[in-house]
Amino acid sequence: MRLLADHTPAPGERWIYSAGFNAGPALADTGRIDVELADLARLSDAGARIALLSHQGSAKDGTARHLDHLAEYLTRRLGRPVRYLPENTTARARAAARELSPGGITLFGNTRLDPGEERGDPELARTLAGLGDRVAIGGFSKAHRRHASNTGLLDHLPGWAAAGLVGEARALDPWAAGAGSGSVDGPSVAVLGGVKPEKTLIGLRGLTRTHHLVIPGGVVLNTLLAVTGHRIGRSELGSDPEGCARVAREVLARTGGAGIHLPRVVVAAGPDGALRHLPLDRGVPDDHAIVDFEVQPGAIELLRRAGRVLVAGTPGRHAEGNRHAAAAVLAARAHAPEGTLLLGGDTVAELPWAGPRSTGGGSALQYLVEGTCAVFEALAANAARTDPTAHRPDPAPAPARSRPR
Structure with a gap:
């Protein structure tokens, strides 16, 4: 070009x-x-x-x-x-x-x-x-x-x-190579969040092939929970629930759920806005919506040891003050900011992070997954x-x- x-x-x-x-x-x-x-x-x-x-x-x-x-x-x-x-x-x-x-x-x-x-x-x-x-x-x-x-x-x-378009892609090249070539010391982890369907359609489908662990949040998590039979109340399923559900089932059939973090405890907001920490196996009441979750200790340890971590979307409703998962992820990566990349405008704007960032969200995911x-x-x-x-x-x-x- x-x-x-x-x-x-x-x-x-x-x-x-x-x-x-x-x-x-x-x-x-x-x-x-x-x-x-x-x-x-x-x-x-x-x-x-x-x-x-x-x-x-x-x-x-x-x-x-x-x-x-x-x-x-x-x-x-x-x-x-x-x-x-x-x-x-x-x-x-x-x-x-x-x-x-x-x-x-x-x-x-x-x-x-x-x-x-x-x-x-x-x-x-x-x-x-x-x-x-x-x-x-x-x-x-x-x-x-x-x-x-x-x-x-x-x-x-x-x-x-334009230069900005090319520059962003070139800045992502080492992350694409590192995710797939085995050249990075330590495991690789991807965190997916937000409400846009590409986080599932591109991110979940592709990053489960190239990363040791994917930590889903937002619509990605809600979709995975719904297709595995969990009660999710009125939790957000995004603008393409059928397409995302189809991809979630495909990924689960391929992986058997291995390498995908599902929380034991979710944070749900009731109709009055009050928050409840609910064990996932009990389900979410019909009038509640999942807004955050607690990251399991094993995933926190893997985040600490990871050579590369991608954060594509805030895992909880961060702008509304639901910051349990995001805070846990960022705290686990505080010692290695150079090995942590935030993707997407909302993610970059909302999360307190001074390390590598890309304003591309879905575009960065597509580039990393498909080249x-x-x-x-x-x-x-x-x-x-x-x-x-x-x-x-x-x-x-x-x-x-x-x-x-």
Whole structure:
């Protein structure tokens, strides 16, 4: 694939920069924004005209909102005005993109305000492509998404990979190799949490093959408990309960449950918010929901001895004060921060951790498990299609991703 770092921009070039800011008005963590600043400044300094696209929230649950707070932050950080136009598919938006002055930057409306974005609607992608002549793809946190403003744009315009996208992937390479090659001293442990289905569909399926122990929390844990016949009350099962349940059954059939931590005690919240520590074998009352759990002593000891630990998602509802499992994991790794990697924007923002971090959640999981992401495949196909004379060497064999059990 083509790298933006290898391209020398020229005055007047019309760029669409597909970023992955996904930061709310509080700007609690700006890592996903800051990683794009150098590329934006370089294009602007060279006189390129930049139509900036990004997302925040989701149309599916009504959390998508306008991005004027991002334009204000970008203006401060870049030291130049970044205009905000709260639309991206209208004639007004196309005119604004055409009228950008050399070096000018306009942030257009939240792509996820349109339901077609998350469906990868090809017509929406075609319309968005009218904002420029070439596209730079940033936002590693969305690298696994086949969305209209991500992979969809690459069906219409020549594309380049931005430095932040490439840098995040390269930073993950040692973790991918370490998980599968046996080159790391000590066992490897993965902690999975949160509510997104990829934690089960990608994480549980893949990391149970490459890690000695997987400690599930959040929807991953609730799904495993449900398919093994435990009563889980009104515990959250996420947006794809059937798909996650199918994968959980497949993993349990393959592993027999070996290498998967299931707690003996869960923390459940009642209808009044009161918390109860409940033995798992007694089940969770119908009006309670699992919000946390107690990590078993054997798992704590393995965490202490582990050569590598991945934490992909908070294992309990950390933002609501349910921190038993997270505190136990982080305390067990306090002596080895360099061997512990946190994945995902919410995880990084919520957990008190100063060690290695990646803003990618589902994208980092996909990259670690499969060795690629949807946007890298789309960028490679785009380069082959739009630059057929470029020399591309034969692909090297993929690195081993599994450890014999």
